Amino acid sequence: MVHWDATEKQTITSFWGKVDLAADGEHSLQRLLYVYPWCRRYFHKFGDLSTISAIRKNSHVRAHGHKVLSALGDCVPHLGDIKGHLAQLSKLHCETLHVDPANFCLLGKNITICMASHFGVTFTPEVQATFEKLVTTVAAALSSEYH
Amino acid sequence: MVLWDAAEKKVIASVWAKVDIEADGFQALLRTLHVYPWTKRYFSHFGAMSTLKDIESNPKVRAHGRKVMAAVGDAISHMDNIKGHLSQLSQLHSDKLHVDPANFELLGNNIVIVLAVKLGNDAFTPEVQATFQKLVAVISSALTREYH
Secondary structure (H helix, E strand, O other): OOOOOHHHHHHHHHHHOOOOHHHHHHHHHHHHHHHOHHHHHHHHHHOOOOOHHHHHHOHHHHHHHHHHHHHHHHHHHHHHHHHHHOHHHHHHHHHHOOOOOHHHHHHHHHHHHHHHHHHHHHOOHHHHHHHHHHHHHHHHHHHOOOO | OOOOOHHHHHHHHHHHOOOOHHHHHHHHHHHHHHHOHHHHHHHHHHOOOOOHHHHHOOHHHHHHHHHHHHHHHHHHHOHHHHHHHOHHHHHHHHHHOOOOOHHHHHHHHHHHHHHHHHHHHHHOOHHHHHHHHHHHHHHHHHHHOOOO
């Protein structure tokens, strides 16, 4: 079980209150799909993702980015048991979506970079450390039901 | 040999012109030491680094951050042969400093984050991110090359 101290919980809660789920979700997913192009394999049904222009204009990318970041936000009230909270989503990614779990770390990395570029200097080293712990915990939880 | 197209070279040159070697180097090293605390092991001669305040006020961290960022700048000046240019530094990190090369990637990640913080979402576009991630990956690979 992952332990979060009072400072970390406070940091996550106050930081998450300022996240723009639609814009930050979209930007995070855009970055993933552009910088790690093999990830597009999972999103054939989104249509054209062949260039950065196409990715930027793609409404499915915007919608899905929002969905993913909302799911991350849903973990915040469940910090004490992220693994349990994400068990079903983990099974879905393994059994139905067949996503290589290495990609969860890549998305986490791009969410972190998106937050750094959105929040600038308020994305301090302390916020970064706590946020990286959150995305790493979520990536591990999403991998936990893989078999 | 790593190929850089004209767009990538232009992105690197224009972003690097905005980099503050001292301030940004310091931030990249500080974030590495704080977010990945085992990396402090390599710098026990720097003195107090047990808290973030200690790291922030440690002049050796500031000096070393500057040194590392200047070395990245030098690699940029030798973009067509980063591997050759960094071969001595690679031997040093392997033979004398005994640094686990996985840590080069961690520092590289933090250089990317510092650039994201500095440039913001409008300027640190996915294209700029991809180019700089390629640069730090090439530098990490070059620094690992002489390990044995």
